[in-house]
Amino acid sequence: MISLARRLGLALVALLLLGAPALAADRAPVLLISIDGFRAEYATRGLTPTLAALAGEGAWAPDGMRPSFPVNTFPNHYSLVTGLRPDHHGITDNTLFDAARPGVKFSMYARDQVQDRFWWDEAEPVWVTAEQHGLRAFTMYWPGSEAPVHGVRPSRWFVYDEKDPAFTRVDRVLGWLDLPAGERPDFMTLYFEAIDTLGHRVSPEGADLNQALGEVDAALARLVAGLKARGLYDRVNLIIVADHGMAETSPDRIVFLDDLVPIGEVTTVTLGTVSGLIPRTPAAEAALVGQHPHVECWRKAQLPARFHYGTHRRIPQVICLPETGWLLSTRERAASRPMTGPAGSHGYDPDAAQMRALFVAHGPAFRPGVRLPVFDNVSVYPLIMRLLGLKPRPNDGRARDTARALR
Ligand code: AMP
Ligand code: ZN
Ligand code: ZN
Numbered sequence: 001m002i003s004l005a006r007r008l009g010l011a012l013v014a015l016l017l018l019g020a021p022a023l024a025a026d027r028a029p030v031l032l033i034s035i036d037g038f039r040a041e042y043a044t045r046g047l048t049p050t051l052a053a054l055a056g057e058g059a060w061a062p063d064g065m066r067p068s069f070p071v072n073t074f075p076n077h078y079s080l081v082t083g084l085r086p087d088h089h090g091i092t093d094n095t096l097f098d099a100a101r102p103g104v105k106f107s108m109y110a111r112d113q114v115q116d117r118f119w120w121d122e123a124e125p126v127w128v129t130a131e132q133h134g135l136r137a138f139t140m141y142w143p144g145s146e147a148p149v150h151g152v153r154p155s156r157w158f159v160y161d162e163k164d165p166a167f168t169r170v171d172r173v174l175g176w177l178d179l180p181a182g183e184r185p186d187f188m189t190l191y192f193e194a195i196d197t198l199g200h201r202v203s204p205e206g207a208d209l210n211q212a213l214g215e216v217d218a219a220l221a222r223l224v225a226g227l228k229a230r231g232l233y234d235r236v237n238l239i240i241v242a243d244h245g246m247a248e249t250s251p252d253r254i255v256f257l258d259d260l261v262p263i264g265e266v267t268t269v270t271l272g273t274v275s276g277l278i279p280r281t282p283a284a285e286a287a288l289v290g291q292h293p294h295v296e297c298w299r300k301a302q303l304p305a306r307f308h309y310g311t312h313r314r315i316p317q318v319i320c321l322p323e324t325g326w327l328l329s330t331r332e333r334a335a336s337r338p339m340t341g342p343a344g345s346h347g348y349d350p351d352a353a354q355m356r357a358l359f360v361a362h363g364p365a366f367r368p369g370v371r372l373p374v375f376d377n378v379s380v381y382p383l384i385m386r387l388l389g390l391k392p393r394p395n396d397g398r399a400r401d402t403a404r405a406l407r
Helices: 004-018 020-026 040-044 051-059 073-082 126-132 166-177 192-199 207-229 284-289 330-335 377-388
Strands: 030-035 136-141 187-192 237-241 245-249 254-256 266-268 275-279 290-292 295-301 318-322 325-328 342-344 360-361
Touching: 030 073, 030 377, 051 207, 051 237, 051 360, 073 126, 073 377, 126 136, 126 187, 136 166, 166 187, 166 207, 187 207, 192 207, 192 284, 192 342, 237 377, 254 290, 254 330, 275 284, 284 318, 290 318
Parallel strands: 030 187, 030 237, 136 187, 254 325
Antiparallel strands: 237 360, 245 342, 266 275, 275 318, 290 295, 295 318
16 A cells, blocks of 8 residues: 555656646647638538538537628737737728828738738737747738737748648648647647638629638648648647628629719728728718718717727728628729629628628537537637637637637
């Protein structure tokens, strides 16, 4: 018989050998994957078997996540990794102006601005906190990851290159997992744009989208096969999300701004779905604000509370939101870039079913077969922080939204 003292001694040795450091080394890495524009409903079409298998063996929100307003790519990607609404994190849309930078336009095409921390510094993305706490973050194409936010960059990061093939991206991530223990990342991001790109060109309702759905699922299949070959399929926590969904648009569903206000009296910061406008006269503002057929406009401070939007200085004076499936345009623009048939857009009411975004999670932290009701995408951030063992920064999300999915 081993004496109690001896047993305690052994336990202490075991704790010293296997305790805190072993726990840290054992923490499963988190791979956050964004499939841009993957509407929640796409996962039920029978065209994405790999995703279906991951959902079946993991946690899934069949009705998706509610994106944040405005339902566009940059604001929602930053909400996912900061837990903040766009009104709070400062990436208030894909296109930005700021009085502190007169004449400078931020857009996804302005590489120098995308890489300038000025635009991103009002929030702290996961990778910054992770790096500051001795974890390694490797990002591949997450909006914000090209800028030294708070002066901190991910250990590895990449300039966005939409020509980089999906398989190459997957192989790069698998290569990261092959690194020796002391160099392997704790947090990784991976991004695919194909479904959003095609979803804008064709109707998201029909079979026209099949090719892109198949392409991205094949990339996921390559990832899963690579993980299985390495014995890592059950040792990496995968969180697969979209930034927003997609709704069908039509040349028959266009509202012309010219019909609402004298077009010379308004500056359009953004136009299409959710639109940011600056009326140049009080009369133009009065004409714009209010309900019109298929579009409603508000002074920024008077937006419906459920949008959680309208206080940030970067938000233009008036925000217009077309009915889901409708577009706001000008006669000049419609004549120079005519729509020829059905297409797709996002940037609509975050409560519209078509805007709901994919959420699937799989790995050692997740209980198989859990189904989550619709939750706000800002709740992904506290989930990631929990998986990484990091204290979340103050945020707009709720850990309890995904708590049921965890073991
Ligand atoms: P949206 O206009 O909201 O539909 O934005 C989708 C587009 O964002 C995709 O077609 C991508 O090419 C682009 N995009 C995604 N990530 C980045 C990035 N990190 N830098 C620049 N553009 C990006
Ligand atoms: Zn997007
Ligand atoms: Zn898009």
